[in-house]
Amino acid sequence: MGYYADFREYLDRLEETGRLRRIARTVDKDRELHPLVKWQYRGLAEEDRFGFLFERVTDGNGRPCNGQVASSVVAANREMYALAMGCPVDELHERWSHALDRLIPPERFATGPVKEEVHRGDVLLEHGGLHEFGIPFATNGWEAFPRVTAASCITRDPDSGRLNVGMYNSIVLGADRANLRTARHLRRHWEKCRARGVPLPAAIAVGVPPVLSLVAATNVPQTVAEFDVAGGLIGEAIPVVECETSDLVVPATSEVVIEGTIPIDIMDLDGPSGENRGHVMPGHWVHAFEVKCITHRRDPIWHDVICQLPPSESSVMRCVNSEGHVTALLRAHGISQVKDVAFHDCGSAKNLCVVRFHDVAGVRTPNSKVWHALFTVMSVDAAWPKIVIGVDEDIDPWDLDSVFWAVTNRHQPHRDVKIIQGRSAGLDESVGPRDVPGGIRGYPTSLVSPQGASAMLLDATRKWPNPPISLPRRDYMEHARELWEELELPPLKPKVPWHGVSLGHWPENEAELVALSEAGRMDEAAARLLRMGRHLDGNGDED
């Protein structure tokens, strides 16, 4: 088979590529684990990040946890994301934008490794229930409970029978009690159950084939099942087994599966919980989760994802997902001038979007193709993106230096910026203060109110021919690069542009002077230029 047999095989592959570090020292999951891993998101360049495998983990009381903890192993950077997906980095968007073209349903097996240990009924808590595993605290000092971060939460639509897999956060409130910060599809399943008066069965799978985690974290239309999309992406069916306490299925090779129900008669107040924009969110209402059964592999590897303030593993994951999603949206609208869509970690993978165009530069302003694309990007959601910037093909949309070179040189604010109101606030703290009662944060209360959410569109494409980029021409830079290597100077990671290019405005006279000079006739070029000088009369204007 082409893809990884299971999460463990993926970790082996990660280690082979030098991107996994085993930590043999005992680590306290409640005080040390996340702070340690988070340092790499605050102190290492993206390309230098790696995954951690904690071999010996204890809880805050020094009690050893069963098995190991793998943290930051799926998407510490885009190279790791691609490894988890099983394709080269530059194929990621192509894969995502065709994700729905081929669906492969999961293959059902009678049993699998996840059934090696089964705790249910009277002995459900014999091994500690949820406390058996190394579930870490995420944002120490601001959160009060361990956080399940890489939960693939599986539920079934009571009407259609279709399975949903979503990646939701959950905090552990007891050996058999957690909550679940849900959204979208699971929420609709729950509402249907509530109308029927029955609780919603759910299974939380941890340590699944990484492609399923990636699919679970993205926006898949309600009409398709994530299992089928994940299978299609890797070209083979995900092996699944049936749950012990419901008719749900879970990946057969899952490290841990927590089966339970989501009650319909209570809602939990969430504990203080960090969110991906970068704040600790106080007091939201979330679903309760009651544990009925736990199955797991022997020596389970608990899978943990680093989320919250960007950059994080979660923001890398969601950047790639947002890019694939918006690329597909623009294609569906037939906008063929879009070359790339880039989302940025600093915008929490949703709020800062750069669209790279081809074949629009130099067309006189206003270019309705550009504006149509920018407004279409805004249609992806009421709450995001907040800022969308259009750039030309010669700009690297993932490099903010390149983007803001274009912004300072190719746009005029009064002409090329549009601000739109009527946007949804989401978790944007800038929309209004939290301590104003009456829901003022949600939507503008009046046209002159300072509250309410808005968005900015900015066209930083070239509007007409420009003079050449002031870097040496490509042939000179290529020769100099050979010289650079020959001199054994430090390794280069070239940024675009790395050579000058004509951008449409290059007067014949300038070209001729350069050609004369390059032909070894510099004196002739100088004489010609000097003949073009201007004689000034006594006191007249000279310019």
Place this chain on the structure above:
Amino acid sequence: MGYYADFREYLDRLEETGRLRRIARTVDKDRELHPLVKWQYRGLAEEDRFGFLFERVTDGNGRPCNGQVASSVVAANREMYALAMGCPVDELHERWSHALDRLIPPERFATGPVKEEVHRGDVLLEHGGLHEFGIPFATNGWEAFPRVTAASCITRDPDSGRLNVGMYNSIVLGADRANLRTARHLRRHWEKCRARGVPLPAAIAVGVPPVLSLVAATNVPQTVAEFDVAGGLIGEAIPVVECETSDLVVPATSEVVIEGTIPIDIMDLDGPSGENRGHVMPGHWVHAFEVKCITHRRDPIWHDVICQLPPSESSVMRCVNSEGHVTALLRAHGISQVKDVAFHDCGSAKNLCVVRFHDVAGVRTPNSKVWHALFTVMSVDAAWPKIVIGVDEDIDPWDLDSVFWAVTNRHQPHRDVKIIQGRSAGLDESVGPRDVPGGIRGYPTSLVSPQGASAMLLDATRKWPNPPISLPRRDYMEHARELWEELELPPLKPKVPWHGVSLGHWPENEAELVALSEAGRMDEAAARLLRMGRHLDGNGDED
């Protein structure tokens, strides 16, 4: 003495710090030199850049040049800039904002090293005139002539007798003929000479004490002399000697001095010339420069600066200068809430400005202190900055990821952005097409015209209390950092914030839950949270 005796001693110091590389291989100054050095600005991180000393240089015909060429040695990055200034990096702004508080005039000597060789009169061209030195081409393929990039051009005000030193670009048009792309003060000296009917004597000094290059590249008020500012900055007088053909003085230790005159009866058409926004600028009118005498040290070291498309040595130099200049401006206006002013290379050191405030966060919007400061920054010049962004103290204004995290989380476009028109275009190509006749690029021709320059001000400071940053609290991160070191993980370069902080909104209930959990009473915290849950009735709204 504290400061470097001369340019050579500075290069020795640079080499001692590991920031100078000697290139022993023969290099063609007309085809290879700039492309080679420019690679480091396209392919190395700023902190990894270094200076080059080319020991063997030929021209395009293979003819060896006299002496060596030092390129990119003064400001390849801010550390080198600080070394050239003779102070730590974090003192640069303080130095600049007090630059005018202490002035030390130059000290005049009868002779100095720059007089070791004197070529004038009949034997002016005996050693080739300007062709004697390794003056490189800057933007091969788009420029036709060698470019003098580190010229400290000295002239005297015919009225006041005050000396001016400015760093201007110049291209070599013959053994005794160049031009000069001037601005500001030199231009006024020339106009005064023209009114009197006499040419303006000028001396171009190359390879001067680096502090003088830095001062020559910044905006010093017309009423003070750059020599005196440079002396004050380093705490000692710059040694000078008199010119051979005029009453001008030049640094006694200059590597090369080109004495000449600027005629008042002709203007040159500039050859195609790269500029610092990043384009090759066609056809401007510039001054002529006629060489009368050349003096130089034995085995002269030609000093070359890497300019044009940012980032470049020139953009690093001008960023620091712009920051000092605008900081002093804001102080002069009594705006005490400004902590830092940051300019960015990608905005060519002028066009993208970030102001970091203290003591403004959480004050309800609109904060007139912030807006007063942003508008005051705009008053620095009619043409720059183009974009100015205000951020809080917890944001790193030099890190675009940090700035755009603030922009996506702390501003609402409709409320916090102001666009102003009536700005000057400068060299901004986005203001209008070059091929429209009639000066349409310079200024808006009508209120509805797409032409004309504008600027954007953006307040990305917090307007009210926000929830805490979702990173572990400082004590956890500090402990984890010790763990990181103990585990010998890769070296960290921490970004801010590297730990969670309260931003004013942290409800008592959340704090208590966390305190209980940290005291080892997690079960109690969970019980308390669960008691706060909400019981739902049959079909009612639950949120």
